[in-house]
Amino acid sequence: MTATVHPKDALRDFFAPGRPDRLGVAVSGGGDSTALLCLLADLRAEGGPKLAAVTVDHTLRPESAQEAALVAALCAQLGVDHATLRWTGWDGRGNLSDAARRARQALIANWARDSEIGTVALAHTSDDQAETFLLRLARGSGVDGLSGMAPRRRSHGIEWVRPLLGVRRQALRDDLSARGVGWVEDPTNADERYDRVRARKALDLLAPLGLTVPRLTETAGRMARARSALDSAVADLARVACTIEAGDVVIARDGFDAAPEEVRLRLLAHAVRFVASAEYRPRFEPLTEAAAALARGGRRTLAGTLLSATGRAYRVAREHRAVAGLTVPVGEVWDGRWRMAGPALQGAEIRALGPEGMAQLDDPRASGLPYATLVASPAVWSGARLVAAPIALFGSNWRAEPLFSVQSFISSIFAH
Incomplete structure (x- = not known):
């Protein structure tokens, strides 16, 4: 896919093989995501996937609620189901951009699963890809970082797709202007306190050297192919x-x-x-x-x-040490990797076996596993009493069920 492809052609090509029956689209109200929404509505009319849109209101600016309402109104005109999700979790600490990104992804993923949507489209363009490449180059990234944003990836149980990575940002705005559809300009897009804004302006200065958006996106594509080859080599080694x-x-x-x-x-x-x-x-x-x-x-x-x-x-x-304070009720996933199955036991919880549990084992060496493996393994506790530690072969009525495999x-x- 080249950087001069028409937006409609980009979508048709991207979704031609194995279109999902139902597709979600994240729409902030900005030019890129608004154009993606309209283009996907066109694709739906041509027999493409059923469509539902979602907007995350971060509540970080006074205008955010109104912007979400504008997206909802456009969706109503297009006959697209729309939901607004609010994030109020910012506590003023840490990296705001990263926290907002993580919250947005989690909220959208939960919405998608609840709506029985397995694929969500994002509106990143070739300009975003070039800016990402430049930022990662400045941070000293290797092949993985310089391969840029992937057209498809899985996270939070959802497939996230970026069908417009070969389309220029201006082409999307031209499309919206031709439709007579407006969009919101986020003031942070002109705020030079943000690295991405500085990278955007740096691209204008670098263009005379040949470091244009198309050239950088082509290079990111080559890096992505190199990354794929390395991944295959790593998988081959892992198998043996x-x-x-x-x-x-x-x-x-x-x-x-x-x-x-x-x-x-x-x-x-x-x-x-x-x-x-x-x-x-x-x-x-x-x-x-x-x-x-x-x-x-x-x-x-x-x-x-x-x-x-x-x-x-x-x-x-x-x-x-990473799991020493991690506690969940029996039946819930522990450490993102384990479930425990056994008889009903009021008030029981899952914690790491730890040194305290090791001291309660009948035979700490029975499993033949290293000490470090055992102390970090899941165990069933009732207060200070160790009920079961299946990996350490303690508690025959309980099983530790892994949520992973080779x-x-x-x-x-x-x-x-």
């Missing part, structure tokens, strides 16, 4: 070198040590992210330091995991 034991990723040293360094680092990073149920891979510098320590037979903690080495394998386990470990290598 990795097993899952009690929730830990165990990597055979012979296959791992013989692989190229980039493949080794990527597999190790993926194992850390998988065990910790983390959204992002660990940073490059601590990752490379941990890999070097493992090669020397050492141990390291990294991003909520414990990495250790034996003569024949490397083990990536959950770090006890197959999910390998398939998630490709999920961006």
Whole structure:
């Protein structure tokens, strides 16, 4: 897909193979998402997916409620179901942009699941892709970062699609002007306190050097192909070198040590992210330091995991400190990875086994698993009394049911 493709052609091409029956679209009221809404309504009229729209009101600006109402009015004109979701969770701490992004994604994902929608369209354009490339280049990103935003990815149980990554922002505004449809201009889009606004202006200065939006998006596409090839190599190594034991990723040293360094680092990073149920891979510098320590037979903690080495394998386990305070009622998912099944027990809860639980085991060595693996494993507690620790072979009436497998470990290598 080139950066000069017409918006309607972009959508037809994107959704031609395997269109979803029902599609959600996130609409803020800005030019890009408003144009996507109108274009998808056109596609629906041509036999495309049924459509529902959602707007997240972050309540961060006085105008936000009115902007959501404008989107609702446009949806009513187009005959598109619309919902407004409000976020009031900002406590004034941390990174506002990141917190708003995470909240928006979670709210939309919950709405989509409740509406039986499996796919949600986002309105990122080739201009957004070029700005993302430039920002990540400035941060020293490697292949993954410079591959930019993926056209399709899975997160929160939803497929998120970006069908307009080959379309220029101005083409969308031209389309809206031709329709006589207005849009909202977010004042933060001109606020140079934001990195993305500065990157947008920098692109104008870089264009005479050939660093144009089309050129940068083409480069991001090449990086995405390189990333795909690396992911395939990592998956091949994982198939022959990795097993899952009690929730830990165990990597055979012979296959791992013989692989190229980039493949080794990527597999190790993926194992850390998988065990910790983390959204992002660990940073490059601590990752490379941990890999070097493992090669020397050492141990390291990294991003909520414990990495250790034996003569024949490397083990990536959950770090006890990362789950020591995590408590859920029986029946709920613990640490994003485990469910516990057993007899009804009033007031029971799931916590990490910990040193206190280890002291209550009949035979702490019965499972043959490392101490570090056991102390971070899920256990059933009634107050201070250990009821069951299935991974440690304590409590025969209880099972620890993993929400993961070797197959999910390998398939998630490709999920961006």
